[in-house]
């Protein structure tokens with residue numbers, strides 16, 4: 001049977017996380033003839049549907065263009081997915097804040113368990129997923145008639161470009177769902193690369209001491225490297241950085257090529273969000289800090305001295321390079 | 323207004339969890355157990371609503387082994403009014419938990435259910451959403467602020483790009499994020515008082531819910547580990563080595 005992938009978007013652009021979840025969906029459907037349908041629900045989402053239709057692995061794009069789905073509220077979206085579920089044995093979404101909001105509703109309404117944040121596909125019904133903040137990895141096999149899955153996107157590559165596939169309207173009937181409404185949105189607009197897709201992440205912890213010092217110390221280095229900025233929970237709780245920068249068990253899970261942790265001790269809950277990065281650099285004045293146990297390169301000292309030095313070293317290097 | 327707060331007994335967040343050598347699970351003997359940190363936040367949120375005169379009664383419920391009574395007593399010591407223990411030694415998946423909680427909610431008729439965003443053992447992040455779907459109530463997930471007024475809740479939700487504020491009609495299910503509040507510690511006199519607060523015992527069978535797992539755990543293993551690398555002497559050396567050895571900059 002076919003696979004349905006629920007596309008994550010903000011009414012303007014398709015989330016790169018969906019392109020990673022599609023890679024997982026393709027592995028699940030790795031059997032001749034399994035179709036993967038991408039569901040784009042929203043209002044005025046033609047451009048997103050066209051983008052989705054060019055992702056390699058997609059067989060078809062279903063568009064539900066309807067004001068009910070404009071605000072990305074979980075209740076109508078879950079009802080829509082459930083109304084389409086008959087044709088699918090696997091329903092997949094990226095484990096974004098939207099995927100995590102919607103998919104458990106879908107699972108419950110279909111009376112199936114959800115398989116959260118898979119990191120590996122073993123076969124159509126068997127997956128690996130981390131538990132205990134990534135301290136253990138379970139292999140789980142589903143016995144349900146259908147599977148509702150969220151994908152930990154840091155574990156999968158972005159699906160490549162493919163030939164344009166057909167875009168068709170989805171059947172959107174009357175659904176029953178509890179009403180709720182969007183009051184306002186406070187979304188950060190930034191020129192910076194997105195935390196979950198950046199190649200380089202510079203992250204700051206409690207040691208930064210204030211929002212001003214965070215901005216004065218972490219941001220210039222990130223700018224120099226074209227990096228996204230991350231933070232520990234301690235830094236976010238203290239108001240040095242916005243909540244959507246938090247990396248960890250309860251924040252974002254990232255796996256960039258390079259992760260530079262500055263003044264972060266390396267609590268297990270923080271490591272849960274970044275220990276699959278390719279190269280980890282730790283800058284901390286305490287040589288015993290647990291972060292050094294996962295770091296490929298460590299620099300022991302005061303970050304307020306070391307980060308400006310690092311920036312200078314990077315600047316002189318790019319000067320000699322050009 | 324009545325608030326129902328499901329609380330889960332989990333391995334304490336400070337414990338360094340170890341996988342058993344035979345791959346059958348994680349080591350749970352002689353390991354410190356505590357209330358799921360998110361559920362402490364939920365209890366605290368409920369207490370503040372009661373203190374603000376918005377709620378009249380806080381009922382806490384836990385599904386788990388007899389020892390989950392300790393978790394419920396902690397919630398009672400924080401200030402909850404009464405507790406329900408749904409006793410079972412089976413591992414129960416979020417879907418079964420949600421089904422039991424649905425029955426409890428139908429009996430208790432709360433105006434608000436406050437679950438945690440996720441349990442730090444299974445890291446599922448499902449139960450609240452599932453409960454909301456099964457009850458046909460609206461949901462407000464990952465809450466960092468909750469205001470109750472005129473039969474509805476205004477919930478600030480932490481989302482990937484920042485935050486979103488939604489309005490949901492009560493009764494509703496809200497799942498709590500850590501930034502909602504800083505939970506209080508129970509005082510000694512309140513710990514003593516909590517021992518006398520009412521605690522009702524039930525079983526999943528009382529609610530007609532079967533707890534048979536839908537997901538079979540085939541194996542539990544250690545994550546692929548990382549080794550400590552090198553300590554470099556200066557920022558300059560770091561740049562040289564990153565460039566020469568990793569090609570990441």
Ligand SMILES: Cc1cc2nc3c(=O)[nH]c(=O)nc-3n(C[C@H](O)[C@H](O)[C@H](O)COP(=O)(O)OP(=O)(O)OC[C@H]3O[C@@H](n4cnc5c(N)ncnc54)[C@H](O)[C@@H]3O)c2cc1C
Pocket residue numbers: 204205206207231232233234235246247248249250251252262263264265266267268269270273283284285286289301302303304335359360442
């Ligand atoms: C349920 C739960 C979920 C959690 N989820 C997350 C999560 O998602 N993400 C997360 O990050 N945390 C999370 N935490 C919190 C986590 O346990 C730690 O408290 C947090 O990560 C600590 O942040 P930190 O490393 O910035 O602060 P600290 O642990 O205080 O470390 C600060 C570090 O800075 C160093 N330092 C100080 N001054 C300097 C200086 N001038 N130069 C260089 N180094 C300096 C110190 O040596 C120290 O190592 C969670 C906790 C719980 C209970």
Ligand SMILES: Nc1ncnc2c1ncn2[C@@H]1O[C@H](COP(=O)(O)O)[C@@H](O)[C@H]1O
Pocket residue numbers: 328329330331358360361383384385386414416419436437438439440441442444445446447448449450
């Ligand atoms: N066994 C349980 N008993 C009581 N509450 C639970 C139980 N399991 C999950 N919950 C609630 O559901 C939330 C999310 O758990 P989970 O979906 O397992 O990540 C927890 O924070 C609790 O509020």
